[in-house]
Amino acid sequence: MFGLVARVFSGRPTEGLLDGIRDSQMLESLSAFDVVFEEDFLETDIDQLVGDLAGEFVRLFIGPGHHIAPYESVYVRSEDEDSPRLWGKATVEVANFYLEAGLELPTGQTPDHLGLELEAMAVLAEAEAVSRETGDLDSAKEIFEMQNEFCRQHLRIWVPKICSEIGNETASSFYRNMALLTASLVEMQCGADSVF
């Protein structure tokens, strides 16, 4: 699930992604999370939609002009920093978390990008599942705790805030609902009880 929202906030949407989300089974699954898309997403011709949402993605997250910078260090200012900044303390902490978790930062990526943090959660969830399937419960537990720690120290602190900003900024029901879904997932993950 984190994988889906990670993809949504990592870059411009593709036809495959949008078609997949407009699939009836997917829509039904999403409705359990209060995700209700409107006509602008559901009824628009796919080519048109890909273009529209790509434009909206760029307007929301890249610019030019007023836009949302989807980086943790912009939302979380450490005490010894005068002002929020790109590649700040938080970025370094996130990068170090990836390192400890054994995740290699993809070249050219800023570690604390919203999409990348969500993707890290997805990758860890999958690693946890694999460990559990192979009966390596110690590893599974360790990875579960990593996710919890990452969620508590990072995602929970800023993701709800940026998601509400996205909700306020956009007229697109796609991005509004995906922001809502992301906030819900983060809240649920951080409140999750250990299954071990």
Add this chain to the structure above:
Amino acid sequence: MRMINRRDFLKLGAASAAVLAIESQFHPFAYAAERLAEGGRSVNRTSGLPRSFLPSTCTQCPAGCGTIGYVEESRLVKIGGNPKHLSNESALCARGQAGINAVYDPDRLLKPLKRVGQRGRNSWQEISWEQAYKEVAENMNALKTGGAQDFIFLTDDLERDALGRRFTNALGSANAFGASGIYDANKRAGTSLTWGKEGDMPDVANSKYILSFGANPYESGPQFVGFARRLVDGVVKNQAKLVVFDVRLTNTSAKATEVFYVQPGTYALVALAMANVIMQEGLYDGAFIESWTNVSPAQLAQHLAEYTPERAEAETGVSATVIRRIAAEFATTKPATTVTDNMLSAHKNGVQNERAAMLLNIITGNIDRRGGLCLPRQYDLTDPAPVPPIPAPTAATGQSIVAAMTMIKQRKQPVGVLMTHGFNPVYANPDGTSVEETLKDETLIKYHVAITPFITETAAMADIIFPETTYLEDWDIEVRPSLELVPFVALRQPVVPPLDSAKSFFDIALELSSTIGGMQQFFPWKSVDGWLKARISGIDGLMKAGGLDYLKQHGVWYDPKSRPNYGSYQAGGFPTPSGRIEVYSQNLASRNFAPLPVYEPIAAFRTISEEKNEMILTIYDTALQTDYKTGNCMWVDEILHNNPAWINPETAARLGIIEGDAIKIRRTSRSGEAKKSSIETTAFLSEGVHPRVVAMANGVGHTDFGHVAEGEKFEKNGATVTGSEIPKFLQDPNSKLIWWGEKGGIGVNAKDIVPADLDPIGGGEAWGDVVVVLAKS
């Protein structure tokens, strides 16, 4: 939000997985280690091994940027810029980063070599250091009794090679030569005659109007990266206008606000015509001229009157309207500065050209002010006692390196022992073929010891080679004119220990001097630390901050409270005889040269014949090769390894030349004598070059200097140029992939057809005065 149960999660999870399976992987996090820390620890991306790092100084070009060398398992793996360094502020150019290639050049010398057979055959046997020292000492001791003044020392930068100077003087010779004569001697002379200090520092970062005469700071220049960054600051942050006069579309003119193509060699006429406009229209700073120069505005106006914009238009090709407009803009936009380099001063009239450009700054009061043309600021280092006395001069003493080589060739200066330290005159000097012949001739050069890590074209002419460390395994105190106008001291320290039995020049000088009578007293230090500490002992602030230990840790020191002291001359005047800027130079007058800045047409250009398709050869510097220095660095060679001739399509059409044609460039008889009269290359057609100019890049076309520089794969013979097996630590899989020798060509050294011909005032080589004809070959 309503309650979400486990089933909802699983459903969404499955659906998401289905969507993402269609989508290709977009962010594959790999399971490997990479530690990032804010300016801190470093580990290898793939192996996870820790890296250590040390600050040092780059000498791949004259800029002297601060570097950080990253070392893994005692192997240098990366060079970056030192963020603490005032000049380059963490940036480092390709040449600097490719310095690793020099350390691990498989052709590197690790043992002393003695020639086998005739000199110049490039056939060698390895000998021990003991034997090498013994043989050289014998020759030097013999010289000591016979006439040590016949000892000749050639180095790259004589100012910085304090040890080389000391060694030469201690032996009893005054004949140490630096390479300034082939680089910036005319600029040095022009500035020194005018304001008493060699060189300048245009404060471009703070300027509003920047006028370049042939300079190309975005691609090359004595302070390359640091200066380019400040020029960008000036143009972008400070909204300065950048106006360029050039003969070629350079990386700088391509990004200028306005660019004008000029008839080669006529920059000074453009500058003087602009100065004339400024005087005539009353746009000058009269108070500055009256207070700080030794001429009056009336005198100047009268002197400049002959340089009308109309005359300039006829001879330079720049319209009179443009000259009037740019002159007015330059004079009325404050602060403003000019930027010049060798393209302006490497001519027979180079000193006067430099003075003409300086004059624009002087008459507009843009001297040593924020955003103007500033005096260079640099710490002086101590020459530690006991300083050897300067011996009596001989015929060649004090001449430029070009003139000295000519005198040796003409037997006007005998040479008992020649010591070349790193420098490669066979490649770097004009008429290199003659230099090679001179060095090969045992009746001219009795004994030649080369101190170098590589067998260069010059070292190939040696009798014995001492394997020196590369600059990355050596020590020195490095000072340069500060771009921030706040002087600094930097350290060059070994980022890796000397490989095998290579020795630093300090060790060589120390050990060799101990075997020669009377020299040891001038080298009293037990280790290099003693020498370095003595060199910085006069800089109080640095000594208080921790001296050498501070430098070892940080790589560079400057007084943190220091700010640019603009207007520094106001305290004690200019360091000229009159204390003022000498627009009128008594020195020049007494030597029967024009005492006021003048335009002296280059004789060979006056009679240039369009019918005979005569053109002017321009040899330009690039961002990727530093003359003779970087040819064995494969990372830069792969990008720049050949030098097709730039020809304007209009000219090419007239000559029937098309892109890629093999062509021959022949020097005409009017342009003096050099052993080699023609070179061959291919044609590169571009609108970006003046129709009367053929332009070629410098730094390629090596005939020695090892496999890399000569574009040869190592697998061809599996051995180094000395014939020995390549030791494991020099083996590099990339050295088997050198492709450009076969596919791109290694270019040609265009300087070979340039005669040894100097500006009589400054003694600097006139690289830019060669008239050539082109033909298909």
